[in-house]
């Protein structure tokens with residue numbers, strides 16, 4: 289059976305707190321390619337805890353972002369170039385290094401890039417090679433076939449997503465008829481009654497520089513969207529999706545959105561005509577009952593015409609959807625549609641009554657914060673269950689338990705012959721005053737890494 293992938297990254301003690309006492313942490317030898325961790329407080333007799341043999345690898349405080357990328361993400365990128373979907377989650381308490389790991393704070397020095405930027409750099413180099421091949425083989429529409437990275441960035445708060453590449457626009461999370469989850473952005477009412485519901489924005493990046501600029505723009509929006517960044521950023525899940533795309537695929541998807549917008553007024557008219565005819569075909573009697581109107585013959589031809597028009601427009605939508613599949617089939621590039629997802633998870637809420645756990649001086653959470661905290665806990669438990677259910681190959685995967693797992697379903701579920709991979713990176717602080725939070729993080733990772741049937 290496949291085990292869940294869980295890595296641990298110890299951050300260094302902040303240079304501003306050089307004399308902070310540290311947690312005792314011991315890592316075992318490899319057992320079934322996994323290590324266990326024991327932690328205890330520096331003063332003897334105080335709390336201690338030991339995990340199972342569940343962690344793939346442990347990174348020391350001296351290991352930089354490059355070491356984490358080389359060991360955790362780089363070996364998986366060939367899968368993305370094979371069209372697979374790979375997800376990486378960073379989980380840890382506030383200040384433990386989630387953003388440092390996923391996004392990074394240095395956007396110039398490749399050794400310090402966060403995992404997302406380092407992965408984009410690698411993919412852009414590889415795609416350059418593919419694109420040279422496309423031009424050399426003389427594809428008639430090489431500008432439509434040129435491969436790049438489509439970037440989507442959003443934050444999840446409660447039941448909604450907020451688009452970081454589209455002005456922090458609030459988006460709804462809905463399950464479609466196809467069972468897939470869709471994140472729907474702005475609803476635009478256009479001329480002729482057309483209603484366009486755009487999906488979350490995908491920014492096409494045709495070079496690494498494009499990607500870096502879009503990422504920075506999205507991050508700025510995240511930072512400026514809140515007043516106390518540190519508190520806020522740990523209360524939302526930030527999701528970054530990188531998909532290998534070409535112009536033909538983006539245009540084909542755009543056409544689906546347009547055809548759907550054209551269907552709206554035609555479908556509405558079919559419903560209106562039907563209701564109108566049914567109403568005309570009834571009269572109200574003196575005692576308030578509705579009975580067939582002997583003076584009106586329902587115009588079935590009118591209803592049928594409206595239905596036929598609706599069927600015609602539904603066909604345009606299904607043709608447009610089919611064209612998307614056709615772009616994949618005819619591209620000849622297995623990497624097209626390959627996805628890489630990075631999630632900076634919100635830290636679990638673990639306030640209990642008056643116990644403030646690691647936040648020390650922080651005041652008790654407001655009712656709104658408590659509500660958000662409960663949602664975050666639900667999301668994190670649901671994510672753990674999904675990862676475990678997938679690792680133990682259960683027939684029913686509980687995706688619908690939370691908005692987070694609904695949103696990530698498409699990335700977990702492989703389509704056709706495609707495959708998926710996921711890993712959790714636990715970020716932890718060795719500072720003794722963070723012991724409760726660190727133990728909480730490692731316990732979560734221990735649960736994720738312990739498959740039920742193992």
Ligand SMILES: Nc1ncnc2c1ncn2[C@@H]1O[C@H](COP(=O)(O)OP(=O)(O)OP(=O)(O)O)[C@@H](O)[C@H]1O
Pocket residue numbers: 298299300349380381382383384385386387388389393518519521522635715
């Ligand atoms: N492994 C590390 N090496 C060096 N510095 C680190 C490391 N991890 C974190 N830091 C530094 O600690 C500070 C806080 O880290 P970071 O912002 O990544 O925390 P976080 O877990 O994302 O917090 P929050 O959930 O509150 O957003 C940053 O200045 C970051 O550069």
